[in-house]
Amino acid sequence: MGKRIVIVGMGFGGIRAARVLAGKGHDVLLVDRNNYHLFQPLLYQVATAGLELESIAHSVRAMARRWPGTRFFLSEVTGVDCAGRALRTADGTIPYDYLIIGAGSVTNFFGIGPVERHAFDLKELADGERLRNHILTAFERAATEPDPARQRALMTFVIVGGGPTGVEFAGALVELVHFVLSKDYPELQTHAARVVLVEASDRLLAAMPAALQGYTLRKLRSMSVEVLLNARVVDAGPERVVLHDGAVIPAHTLFWSAGVKAAPLAAALDGPTGPGGRIIVEPDLTLPGHRELFVIGDMAYLEQDGTVLPMTAPVAMQMGIYAGRAILAREAGRTPPPFRYRDKGSMATIGRNAAVASAFGVNFRGYLAWLIWLLLHLYYLIGFRNRVVVLLNWLWYYWFHERQVRLITRRETPSRERHP
Amino acid sequence: MGKRIVIVGMGFGGIRAARVLAGKGHDVLLVDRNNYHLFQPLLYQVATAGLELESIAHSVRAMARRWPGTRFFLSEVTGVDCAGRALRTADGTIPYDYLIIGAGSVTNFFGIGPVERHAFDLKELADGERLRNHILTAFERAATEPDPARQRALMTFVIVGGGPTGVEFAGALVELVHFVLSKDYPELQTHAARVVLVEASDRLLAAMPAALQGYTLRKLRSMSVEVLLNARVVDAGPERVVLHDGAVIPAHTLFWSAGVKAAPLAAALDGPTGPGGRIIVEPDLTLPGHRELFVIGDMAYLEQDGTVLPMTAPVAMQMGIYAGRAILAREAGRTPPPFRYRDKGSMATIGRNAAVASAFGVNFRGYLAWLIWLLLHLYYLIGFRNRVVVLLNWLWYYWFHERQVRLITRRETPSRERHP
Numbered sequence: 001m002g003k004r005i006v007i008v009g010m011g012f013g014g015i016r017a018a019r020v021l022a023g024k025g026h027d028v029l030l031v032d033r034n035n036y037h038l039f040q041p042l043l044y045q046v047a048t049a050g051l052e053l054e055s056i057a058h059s060v061r062a063m064a065r066r067w068p069g070t071r072f073f074l075s076e077v078t079g080v081d082c083a084g085r086a087l088r089t090a091d092g093t094i095p096y097d098y099l100i101i102g103a104g105s106v107t108n109f110f111g112i113g114p115v116e117r118h119a120f121d122l123k124e125l126a127d128g129e130r131l132r133n134h135i136l137t138a139f140e141r142a143a144t145e146p147d148p149a150r151q152r153a154l155m156t157f158v159i160v161g162g163g164p165t166g167v168e169f170a171g172a173l174v175e176l177v178h179f180v181l182s183k184d185y186p187e188l189q190t191h192a193a194r195v196v197l198v199e200a201s202d203r204l205l206a207a208m209p210a211a212l213q214g215y216t217l218r219k220l221r222s223m224s225v226e227v228l229l230n231a232r233v234v235d236a237g238p239e240r241v242v243l244h245d246g247a248v249i250p251a252h253t254l255f256w257s258a259g260v261k262a263a264p265l266a267a268a269l270d271g272p273t274g275p276g277g278r279i280i281v282e283p284d285l286t287l288p289g290h291r292e293l294f295v296i297g298d299m300a301y302l303e304q305d306g307t308v309l310p311m312t313a314p315v316a317m318q319m320g321i322y323a324g325r326a327i328l329a330r331e332a333g334r335t336p337p338p339f340r341y342r343d344k345g346s347m348a349t350i351g352r353n354a355a356v357a358s359a360f361g362v363n364f365r366g367y368l369a370w371l372i373w374l375l376l377h378l379y380y381l382i383g384f385r386n387r388v389v390v391l392l393n394w395l396w397y398y399w400f401h402e403r404q405v406r407l408i409t410r411r412e413t414p415s416r417e418r419h420p
Numbered sequence: 421m422g423k424r425i426v427i428v429g430m431g432f433g434g435i436r437a438a439r440v441l442a443g444k445g446h447d448v449l450l451v452d453r454n455n456y457h458l459f460q461p462l463l464y465q466v467a468t469a470g471l472e473l474e475s476i477a478h479s480v481r482a483m484a485r486r487w488p489g490t491r492f493f494l495s496e497v498t499g500v501d502c503a504g505r506a507l508r509t510a511d512g513t514i515p516y517d518y519l520i521i522g523a524g525s526v527t528n529f530f531g532i533g534p535v536e537r538h539a540f541d542l543k544e545l546a547d548g549e550r551l552r553n554h555i556l557t558a559f560e561r562a563a564t565e566p567d568p569a570r571q572r573a574l575m576t577f578v579i580v581g582g583g584p585t586g587v588e589f590a591g592a593l594v595e596l597v598h599f600v601l602s603k604d605y606p607e608l609q610t611h612a613a614r615v616v617l618v619e620a621s622d623r624l625l626a627a628m629p630a631a632l633q634g635y636t637l638r639k640l641r642s643m644s645v646e647v648l649l650n651a652r653v654v655d656a657g658p659e660r661v662v663l664h665d666g667a668v669i670p671a672h673t674l675f676w677s678a679g680v681k682a683a684p685l686a687a688a689l690d691g692p693t694g695p696g697g698r699i700i701v702e703p704d705l706t707l708p709g710h711r712e713l714f715v716i717g718d719m720a721y722l723e724q725d726g727t728v729l730p731m732t733a734p735v736a737m738q739m740g741i742y743a744g745r746a747i748l749a750r751e752a753g754r755t756p757p758p759f760r761y762r763d764k765g766s767m768a769t770i771g772r773n774a775a776v777a778s779a780f781g782v783n784f785r786g787y788l789a790w791l792i793w794l795l796l797h798l799y800y801l802i803g804f805r806n807r808v809v810v811l812l813n814w815l816w817y818y819w820f821h822e823r824q825v826r827l828i829t830r831r832e833t834p835s836r837e838r839h840p
Contacts, residue, residue: 035560035828052474059826061604074560091564125829140455140494144511184481385816385824389809396805404805406479408455409545
């Protein structure tokens with residue numbers, strides 16, 4: 001009889017670990033508080049009315065069906081009894097022989113209370129819908145707002161963080177306004193809408209080569225995104241955003257993508273933590289002193305060749321595959337080699353026909369990079385039907401400059417009520 | 421300069437009135453509390469994981485773009501000053517020369533308090549998502565429920581009302597369980613799941629010819645739906661449903677489609693009301709004493725050849741077109757002829773390859789009726805992209821017996837909290 005292997009978190013790492021371990025004679029239990037895998041990198045396209053939310057999520061049970069020996073358990077994990085080898089959940093305790101934890105990350109507001117209360121972020125499926133409803137409601141309110149200053153504030157969007165999420169969201173949002181909403185709201189001067197991207201360092205896409213950083217900056221500015229470098233947001237209210245130099249931007253929408261930290265579950269493990277609350281793992285991704293407990297993805301802190309591995313999907317995927325194989329190796333009496341991340345490059349899309357990609361030392365930008373981005377995202381999206389629906393939406397947008405999911409599906413919840 | 425025409429409600433009637441009146445030199449204002457037109461007849465397919473909710477809704481502004489002279493106003497209508505010719509909304513008062521009201525209907529629980537507190541219904545977009553989440557969560561809970569009786573109750577669904585909605589939902593639900601969830605939940609005896617359809621009269625689909633009623637009953641029973649005729653639900657709790665004869669069905673889900681009544685706005689009009697609070701309109705669909713105020717769709721009560729016009733989409737569509745044309749006729753100095761509904765027939769789908777349709781005195785059933793149903797629903801769905809996505813989902817289901825939208829997008833809200 002095989003071992004009881006529990007995998008917590010059906011993100012990029014968790015589902016790859018499950019795939020490796022399925023059908024190998026072990027009893028594999030998949031645990032997540034949601035019944036779906038979320039393709040987070042496209043969440044910003046849900047927020048900008050480009051994709052229906054169902055197309056970037058895929059049922060875990062639909063996947064588990066094809067993975068022999070796996071079962072799914074929908075519950076919230078509340079803690080781990082590392083010594084007793086038992087996982088604590090809201091619906092009971094589960095013993096394990098091996099545990100793989102990939103619970104991901106949450107937004108890091110760095111303790112700036114007013115920002116945390118007023119900002120939107122994009123981590124969960126519902127966040128995409130909530131932000132889309134908020135953006136579209138802001139335009140509806142602007143359409144009937146008699147005061148020009150308030151009207152402009154309703155059409156002003158401040159995005160904090162010049163990483164891939166901030167850049168991609170800024171580009172998609174400005175295109176939504178200029179290509180789509182401009183036609184929807186003939187009564188509004190939509191060209192007066194402002195998309196302001198605030199970045200604390202002196203460059204966008206810090207992980208990219210300098211040439212691509214420059215291209216990204218020029219491209220965004222040509223699309224009329226106001227990029228503020230060396231700038232920080234220090235305060236916020238429902239109708240304004242305050243910068244480090246005291247400048248006030250009247251804006252009804254603040255989007256925060258300036259940092260993430262390990263999911264709260266990391267604090268429940270008996271392990272040393274590094275920056276962002278991430279668990280400092282051994283070279284084989286296990287918790288120090290617990291060779292049966294693997295931590296993968298954004299929760300794991302590991303240095304390689306002197307640099308910390310980034311909190312990205314490719315790292316999580318490779319860690320998930322490694323953890324699965326390491327367990328199989330151990331069960332076969334072999335000692336797994338240490339984990340080693342192979343960097344295949346990074347990319348970000350800016351807008352129509354415009355993206356940047358860096359892979360194997362080669363830089364791509366513009367149309368070719370955009371095409372690579374598109375094909376890779378379709379490839380990694382789970383579920384064949386999802387791929388067809390996403391491709392359909394992208395073609396529609398490409399040909400007709402149309403984003404069809406311009407629905408306000410719920411009355412607006414003011415952002416300040418989101419973090420009670 | 422043309423007249424100010426206000427249309428309230430972007431349902432089947434409202435959008436057709438708008439289309440008739442667009443580009444005729446009038447100032448047409450479209451008012452709805454949602455920014456989309458909802459294709460209600462397919463809402464049950466959202467609830468049974470067959471369609472994403474975005475695919476059955478279409479942005480009003482996307483439509484209004486192509487209708488010259490129309491504008492959209494997102495607001496909740498609170499009343500009408502019929503004498504002063506002004507519409508009261510949550511965001512201000514709007515004067516009008518002509519007003520067309522098609523605010524639709526709400527579920528009629530006939531004053532049965534416990535049912536109203538515990539039952540689900542399908543009228544709004546959010547209802548479809550809520551019911552889907554509830555059904556899928558019930559199966560997740562059943563998967564870990566040790567008590568066999570409670571487990572079976574979690575997999576028991578009572579549907580009240582043998583009209584088209586009840587029949588279509590029952591068929592789609594039983595197929596979801598037997599074709600899809602049976603593969604998702606190998607740990608559950610899904611064949612023990614119960615779908616109980618309760619109808620107060622002695623037949624299903626009262627508006628259909630007797631031969632099709634018999635076919636529908638036989639077909640549903642062959643699909644293992646328990647059809648109870650001459651039965652009524654008199655009480656309900658979170659875990660049980662009580663019938664008129666005292667029989668108790670342990671069930672966690674109660675779906676109510678046994679009746680509708682006019683939207684509450686009807687009570688705000690100074691007009692005579694008939695059964696279900698519907699406004700008794702003149703033969704030209706106007707409010708008695710107010711030739712400038714038209715009431716269309718489910719809100720209007722009108723008899724034709726001794727029978728009351730039903731509260732259906734075809735009636736609403738024809739009324740919308742009529743109201744638009746009547747205004748144009750009046751403005752041209754002509755008197756419009758009285759409204760006359762042309763009954764083109766009715767239909768309902770039961771399951772895969774099985775539907776009933778009655779048109780122009782001819783009865784169809786089985787595969788042919790199913791194909792007609794499919795094509796007509798695609799035709800009436802608004803938005804070309806929506807049609808493609810819906811067709812894609814249907815083909816997927818047909819070929820692979822798969823319904824992809826098996827997502828629990830929100831933690832369960834107990835049904836009793838839905839009507840505070």
